Amino acid sequence: MMNKRNPYIIDTTLRDGEQAPGVVFSLKEKIEIAGWLDRLGIPELEIGTPAISRSEQNDIRCLLNQGFAFKSTCWARATRHDLNAVLNTGADRVNLSFPVSDIQLMALGKSTDWVFSELPEIMKMATDHFSFVAVGAQDASRADRNLLKEYIAAAHYYGAQRIRIADTVGILNPQSTKELFEDLSFAFPQIDFEFHGHNDFGMATANHAVALTSGASSASLTVNGLGERAGNGALEEVIYALKYSYGIDLGYNGNLLNRLSALVETISKRQLPLSKPVTGAMAFSHESGIHCRSLKENPLSYQPINPEEIGRDMLFVIGKHSGTGALSDFLEKRNIFLSKTDLTDLVSRIKAKSSKLKRDLNFSEIKTLIPEHQVRLSI
Numbered sequence: 001m002m003n004k005r006n007p008y009i010i011d012t013t014l015r016d017g018e019q020a021p022g023v024v025f026s027l028k029e030k031i032e033i034a035g036w037l038d039r040l041g042i043p044e045l046e047i048g049t050p051a052i053s054r055s056e057q058n059d060i061r062c063l064l065n066q067g068f069a070f071k072s073t074c075w076a077r078a079t080r081h082d083l084n085a086v087l088n089t090g091a092d093r094v095n096l097s098f099p100v101s102d103i104q105l106m107a108l109g110k111s112t113d114w115v116f117s118e119l120p121e122i123m124k125m126a127t128d129h130f131s132f133v134a135v136g137a138q139d140a141s142r143a144d145r146n147l148l149k150e151y152i153a154a155a156h157y158y159g160a161q162r163i164r165i166a167d168t169v170g171i172l173n174p175q176s177t178k179e180l181f182e183d184l185s186f187a188f189p190q191i192d193f194e195f196h197g198h199n200d201f202g203m204a205t206a207n208h209a210v211a212l213t214s215g216a217s218s219a220s221l222t223v224n225g226l227g228e229r230a231g232n233g234a235l236e237e238v239i240y241a242l243k244y245s246y247g248i249d250l251g252y253n254g255n256l257l258n259r260l261s262a263l264v265e266t267i268s269k270r271q272l273p274l275s276k277p278v279t280g281a282m283a284f285s286h287e288s289g290i291h292c293r294s295l296k297e298n299p300l301s302y303q304p305i306n307p308e309e310i311g312r313d314m315l316f317v318i319g320k321h322s323g324t325g326a327l328s329d330f331l332e333k334r335n336i337f338l339s340k341t342d343l344t345d346l347v348s349r350i351k352a353k354s355s356k357l358k359r360d361l362n363f364s365e366i367k368t369l370i371p372e373h374q375v376r377l378s379i
Helices: 013-017 028-038 056-066 080-089 102-107 113-130 145-157 174-187 204-211 233-246 254-268 290-297 324-332 338-359 362-365
Strands: 008-011 042-048 069-075 093-099 131-137 162-167 194-199 218-221
Touching: 008 174, 008 233, 013 028, 013 042, 013 254, 028 042, 028 056, 028 218, 028 254, 042 204, 056 069, 056 080, 056 362, 069 080, 069 131, 069 204, 080 093, 080 113, 093 102, 093 113, 093 162, 102 113, 113 131, 113 145, 145 162, 145 174, 162 174, 174 194, 174 204, 218 233, 233 254, 233 362, 290 324, 324 338, 324 362, 338 362
Parallel strands: 008 042, 008 218, 042 069, 069 093, 093 131, 131 162, 162 194, 194 218
Antiparallel strands: none
């Protein structure tokens, strides 16, 4: 089931992203991240949890006054205290959340009866004071399906304008995600469903892409997948998975996405894995001689996208698996030209040293393997 309209992207880096252990954004950093997301054209941001503190409320109030084009939503537990905290910021959009799984309810000493008895009054307070009310089903992926449907129907009846289905501990897989959203969208065709998934088993990107093509109309993501435990769905990965795996181009500027990823990496002090998809430092690096030869002819031969699309360069790494083609290109860029025979000999020496060191070689190390009489510099 494909959506009739393009997926709607919500960024929650400033809320769920900052919930990553040890991550704290200053107000200046929040404004900087929000500014980049605004420039990118993300239509909605979840900008914080006002109930955290008065300081958080002040930060949110300041963000609301920056004149950004995106819609700003605050997150709240389904309590009067949390809704009052949101009201104190001046925000007019709220995403309130009830736990819906037995394990979450028992942990709080609550029951499903409590959920359904609290829902009408909480929703009245929310709809009376906010122009937009989204309702979250926390831990929906572990909830009884019939109970979940009852909850969705009740929340919609009392005025919810969007329902967030949360895979709170990341247990869904692409197949179960597809089945869930096909079921829910068939049962409630009039409801806008949002998917909010975590990455505990490394499936968040796939699950979001599947949800958005199986009935969900929106997804809440974070830059770099920043978030609790193993993180959330990564904004940049989902955008590119949709574009190149599903043919859904949302039109976001890849160069801006790459720069935003680097900014959040620095501000959060959470270093990205070198091989992280899309924005990892070595996501477009190659060593295999067979691959490098083809890549010189066509960058798409062994890459899903041209790295120039996100402001990156293709990188040839020189090491055990390198061939003469990549090595020649590597040296010529540094104004060193060798004969074919000398290149072949040098490749053998590089392979031996790389195997001994168990890594690739840098330019200085490669230079020491070239006899001086073989080097011909360009003039």
